[in-house]
Amino acid sequence: MLMSIDSISKSYNAFPNPPAKVLHDVTLNIDAGEAIGLVGESGSGKSTIAKCMLALIKPEDGAITYDGIDVIHAKGEELRRFRREVQMVFQDPYGSLNPRMTVEELIGEGLLIHKLEPTAAARRKRVAEIMDMVGLNPNDMDRYTRSFSGGQRQRIAIARALVIRPRILVCDEPVAALDVSVQAQVINLLQDMQKKLNLAIVFVAHDLAVVRHLCEKIVVLHKGKVVEQGSRDEIFGNPRMPYTQSLLAAVPVPDPVAGRARRAARRLETAN
Numbered sequence: 001m002l003m004s005i006d007s008i009s010k011s012y013n014a015f016p017n018p019p020a021k022v023l024h025d026v027t028l029n030i031d032a033g034e035a036i037g038l039v040g041e042s043g044s045g046k047s048t049i050a051k052c053m054l055a056l057i058k059p060e061d062g063a064i065t066y067d068g069i070d071v072i073h074a075k076g077e078e079l080r081r082f083r084r085e086v087q088m089v090f091q092d093p094y095g096s097l098n099p100r101m102t103v104e105e106l107i108g109e110g111l112l113i114h115k116l117e118p119t120a121a122a123r124r125k126r127v128a129e130i131m132d133m134v135g136l137n138p139n140d141m142d143r144y145t146r147s148f149s150g151g152q153r154q155r156i157a158i159a160r161a162l163v164i165r166p167r168i169l170v171c172d173e174p175v176a177a178l179d180v181s182v183q184a185q186v187i188n189l190l191q192d193m194q195k196k197l198n199l200a201i202v203f204v205a206h207d208l209a210v211v212r213h214l215c216e217k218i219v220v221l222h223k224g225k226v227v228e229q230g231s232r233d234e235i236f237g238n239p240r241m242p243y244t245q246s247l248l249a250a251v252p253v254p255d256p257v258a259g260r261a262r263r264a265a266r267r268l269e270t271a272n
């Protein structure tokens with residue numbers, strides 16, 4: 001087992017109201033190389049779990065262990081190793097990439113931070129290699145991201161995460177802001193990377209179709225609790241909990257949040 005999340009709970013301050021508990025005793029495990037889907041309706045706590053897994057926030061109870069590292073209390077070299085080996089990709093490929101940096105600078109940043117390549121030439125070579133791997137043209141290395149499409153920007157975000165050879169990639173709704181035609185390409189890329197690099201992927205989504213394609217293990221969240229977890233076949237073939245059944249039965253409706261993000265992205269694109 002590569003990462004274990006053991007009975008974590010998390011509350012947020014809701015001043016002047018008492019703190020609101022949004023995770024209750026959440027337990028799940030991630031094995032090396034496996035793709036696991038975290039699904040649940042909006043507000044069920046998916047992003048909060050993802051942030052705890054990335055040590056961006058700390059749960060107040062429970063434990064998170066990554067390859068022998070106590071993630072909640074890690075410091076120094078252990079924390080540095082954790083930060084290198086567990087990477088993330090976010091929903092919004094427009095907001096998450098600094099428009100003042102070239103593609104080479106964006107993708108190569110992690111190499112500099114973690115001092116992974118000795119020279120600028122070696123860094124450039126590694127950036128070219130990873131661009132090629134994620135389906136980008138290495139000749140575009142000196143360009144800025146404003147001229148790239150949403151799907152290409154998400155490939156840049158994925159390259160940026162993968163360049164330092166992580167073992168876990170936590171993706172929070174990574175295709176929700178993309179047009180449907182591009183979503184499948186990005187999912188296929190993630191699947192390809194998972195197999196090629198033996199990468200574990202934690203995929204947060206409320207879109208079950210997306211999760212079904214990529215994830216062999218699925219964890220269903222409801223109001224901050226894990227209500228069901230199992231293999232893809234178990235969850236899709238024989239959902240035990242009524243909540244899971246209702247998620248599966250839900251008629252796909254246009255997602256207003258993703259729709260908004262898409263429209264904002266298009267406006268940005270036109271403005272540029």
Ligand SMILES: Nc1ncnc2c1ncn2[C@@H]1O[C@H](COP(=O)(O)OP(=O)(O)OP(=O)(O)O)[C@@H](O)[C@H]1O
Binds near residue numbers: 012013041044047048
């Ligand atoms: N920083 C915060 N401060 C206070 N409350 C928060 C904060 N972040 C999240 N919450 C609350 O915690 C609960 C879980 O939120 P979370 O974002 O983890 O859910 P989610 O399943 O990822 O939802 P979505 O699909 O809408 O992103 C929600 O009720 C949310 O309003």
